[in-house]
Amino acid sequence: MATVVAKTAIKREKGWLYFLDKKGDVSRAKMARGGGKGPKGREKVVKVGVDRKGGFLYFIDKNGNVAKVKMKRSVAKKTTRKTAAKKPARRKAAKKTTRKKTAKKPARRKAAKKKVSKKTAAKKPARRKAATKKTVRRKAARR
Numbered sequence: 664m665a666t667v668v669a670k671t672a673i674k675r676e677k678g679w680l681y682f683l684d685k686k687g688d689v690s691r692a693k694m695a696r697g698g699g700k701g702p703k704g705r706e707k708v709v710k711v712g713v714d715r716k717g718g719f720l721y722f723i724d725k726n727g728n729v730a731k732v733k734m735k736r737s738v739a740k741k742t743t744r745k746t747a748a749k750k751p752a753r754r755k756a757a758k759k760t761t762r763k764k765t766a767k768k769p770a771r772r773k774a775a776k777k778k779v780s781k782k783t784a785a786k787k788p789a790r791r792k793a794a795t796k797k798t799v800r801r802k803a804a805r806r
Contacts, residue, residue, distance in 0.1 A: 664732060665722075665724060665730040665731065665732045666730060666731055666732075667724070667728045667729070667730050668713055668721070668728075668729045668730060668731050669711045669713055669728065669729040670728050671689055671708075671709045671711060671723075671727055671728055671729060672726065672727045672728065673689060673708055673709060673723065673727030673728075674727065675727065678693065678694055679691045679692065679693060679694065680692050680693075680694050681708070681723045682722075682723070683711075683713060683715075683721050683722070683723070683729065684705070684707075686712065687711055687712045687713035687714060687715060688707050688708075688709065688710045688711050688712060688713075689707070689708045689709045689711055689723060689729065690705050690706065690707050690708060691705070691706060691708050692704070692705045692706075711729055713729055716731075718733060718734055719731045719732065719733055719734065720732050720733075720734050
């Protein structure tokens, strides 16, 4: 399935993400959850200079070599076809229909609702519960 583009035989280290950068070289970056502290940012591992072609996915395989695979759904796959110039389709003239005008009824006004004021009872302060046998035992055990 995959064809090897460049043999690099990279030995991977744990906690690093290996990838092909924009220039086609193999680079690596510290993973967010890679564990341990290390240098931040990217660093080049091997300068390869792979020329990328559209419609292919480039990756580093298990052996550490740069490989490519054809993508199943790619934009490069689609080719533009030259078709004969088509004549614009004629539109049929739309039939005009006349509507009968109906007299509009005046809008009804809704009666305004009166505000009903509710009397709210004054809140009573919260009472402390009387100590039960369990709470007394707990307090005694703490002391």
